[in-house]
Amino acid sequence: MNKRSWAEPFKIKMVEPLRMTTPDEREAAIAGAGFNTFLLRSEDVYIDLLTDSGTSAMSDRQWAGLMLGDEAYAGSVNYYHLEDAVHRYYGYKHLIPTHQGRGAEHILSRMMIKPGDVVPGNMYFTTTRAHQELAGGRFVDIIGDAAHDVTSTEPFKGNVDLKKLQAVIDTYGPSKIPYVNLQCCVNMAGGQPVSMENIAAVGALCHRHGIKVMLDATRAVENAYFIKVREPGYAKKSIEEILREICSHTDGCTNSAKKDSLVNIGGFLCVNDDALAEEARNMVVLFEGLHTYGGLAGRDMEVMAIGIAESVQYDHIRARIGQVEYLGGLLEKAGVPIIRPIGGHGVFLDALKFLPHIPRDQFPAQALAAALYVESGVRTMERGAVSAGRDPDTRQNIFPKLELVRLTIPRRVYTQAHMDVTAESIITLFEEPERVVGLRFTSEPKYLRFFQARFEPTQGDLVLNRSAKAGAASAR
Numbered sequence: 355m356n357k358r359s360w361a362e363p364f365k366i367k368m369v370e371p372l373r374m375t376t377p378d379e380r381e382a383a384i385a386g387a388g389f390n391t392f393l394l395r396s397e398d399v400y401i402d403l404l405t406d407s408g409t410s411a412m413s414d415r416q417w418a419g420l421m422l423g424d425e426a427y428a429g430s431v432n433y434y435h436l437e438d439a440v441h442r443y444y445g446y447k448h449l450i451p452t453h454q455g456r457g458a459e460h461i462l463s464r465m466m467i468k469p470g471d472v473v474p475g476n477m478y479f480t481t482t483r484a485h486q487e488l489a490g491g492r493f494v495d496i497i498g499d500a501a502h503d504v505t506s507t508e509p510f511k512g513n514v515d516l517k518k519l520q521a522v523i524d525t526y527g528p529s530k531i532p533y534v535n536l537q538c539c540v541n542m543a544g545g546q547p548v549s550m551e552n553i554a555a556v557g558a559l560c561h562r563h564g565i566k567v568m569l570d571a572t573r574a575v576e577n578a579y580f581i582k583v584r585e586p587g588y589a590k591k592s593i594e595e596i597l598r599e600i601c602s603h604t605d606g607c608t609n610s611a612k613k614d615s616l617v618n619i620g621g622f623l624c625v626n627d628d629a630l631a632e633e634a635r636n637m638v639v640l641f642e643g644l645h646t647y648g649g650l651a652g653r654d655m656e657v658m659a660i661g662i663a664e665s666v667q668y669d670h671i672r673a674r675i676g677q678v679e680y681l682g683g684l685l686e687k688a689g690v691p692i693i694r695p696i697g698g699h700g701v702f703l704d705a706l707k708f709l710p711h712i713p714r715d716q717f718p719a720q721a722l723a724a725a726l727y728v729e730s731g732v733r734t735m736e737r738g739a740v741s742a743g744r745d746p747d748t749r750q751n752i753f754p755k756l757e758l759v760r761l762t763i764p765r766r767v768y769t770q771a772h773m774d775v776t777a778e779s780i781i782t783l784f785e786e787p788e789r790v791v792g793l794r795f796t797s798e799p800k801y802l803r804f805f806q807a808r809f810e811p812t813q814g815d816l817v818l819n820r821s822a823k824a825g826a827a828s829a830r
């Protein structure tokens with residue numbers, strides 16, 4: 355037999371026990387959390403697929419690096435290690451560390467956006483758009499139509515539609531466009547990558563008009579992997595080379611190091627322009643901390659430097675995306691409606707197809723995430739109308755084309771057996787979708803409402819009615 359199974363490229367040195375709960379306990383927990391998985395206590399969660407953000411397992415080398423923290427207020431040696439790693443792997447000239455990605459977005463938005471500006475981007479991300487709007491700007495979506503189409507299987511669904519970008523430039527003029535925000539492995543589209551050809555074309559078009567391109571490099575390493583395996587001409591290039599090439603077409607980046615870079619906290623802003631770097635260093639002192647620590651401990655910067663180097667290793671990234679594809683493959687085989695191609699950081703369920711009986715204004719993806727938790731203790735998150743929020747002008751709910759539940763896979767944390775359990779519980783729900791009940795708001799926060807909103811079922815008290823099928827209960 356020639357078959358060789360795939361396995362995680364690490365062995366486990368330390369374990370963290372998981373707590374199993376009963377369906378009764380989970381019904382009480384989700385009701386107490388206002389049917390919002392963000393408001394659950396993590397001790398009530400069995401397999402936590404809420405996010406891949408800050409949830410990675412660190413390597414033994416990173417844990418060793420923690421002990422090398424130089425906690426000097428200024429000029430910590432760890433800052434210089436981080437600077438070396440960012441120069442080597444991302445290639446930008448100036449590094450400004452921040453406590454996480456949105457710290458970098460805040461500084462970038464504040465220093466570059468004037469009231470009345472527009473910021474084109476390949477789909478919005480929640481925190482990114484919120485900071486653009488707080489600075490007086492407006493986000494304009496320039497992603498290709500394929501990204502909004504759950505049936506499209508294009509390999510680079512994150513690509514910018516260059517005609518849409520040109521139209522925005524023609525309509526508003528370059529003086530109203532402080533920069534184009536180019537996101538790698540577009541999160542809200544299902545972790546869909548951007549091709550190198552498209553990145554280069556966006557860079558060239560913007561630079562012809564004197565417009566800067568700022569990369570959201572949060573998942574740029576995952577994007578580099580997809581370029582390697584999907585784009586002609588890149589199969590023989592290393593992830594490291596591809597990552598640098600991506601960045602070379604842009605003028606700077608924001609990065610949430612809590613994802614690709616394998617740390618539990620941290621982020622950074624990079625720019626090539628000297629004057630912008632000076633402005634960013636002035637601002638980081640106000641909002642984050644001195645420019646050589648940006649809200650982080652020395653040890654945090656050390657583990658980030660090590661994590662960045664580990665993130666570009668081929669075995670690591672292949673296994674990381676391989677695990678996501680493994681889970682997606684199990685669901686696909688069972689006919690569960692998911693976004694295809696399977697993205698980099700998670701599998702996204704199409705809640706509109708999964709729960710056709712729940713109208714959009716009863717938030718099917720929110721209901722599905724809550725119901726899945728009750729079913730099996732697996733925690734996921736809504737990425738649909740609740741996340742999209744309200745139109746800043748009309749204050750009406752935005753109903754994006756995609757109404758998704760995200761099963762986000764932390765890096766190096768779970769095994770394939772956890773993926774099996776997750777898939778089985780989703781398939782169980784998929785066999786009896788009418789058990790799931792829609793939701794309505796009972797409280798709605800003003801900013802980034804999905805994090806703290808509370809809901810109630812539109813009928814009865816349960817988001818998931820008990821199964822009529824005997825024995826169809828769940829992982830206990």
Ligand code: F0G
Nearest residue numbers: 405407454455456479481541572610612
């Ligand atoms: N950009 C992207 C594409 C992100 O996915 C995130 C965070 C950020 C910026 C902000 O970074 O959290 O470090 O402040 N995404 C997390 C998620 C929250 O669950 O997708 P942050």
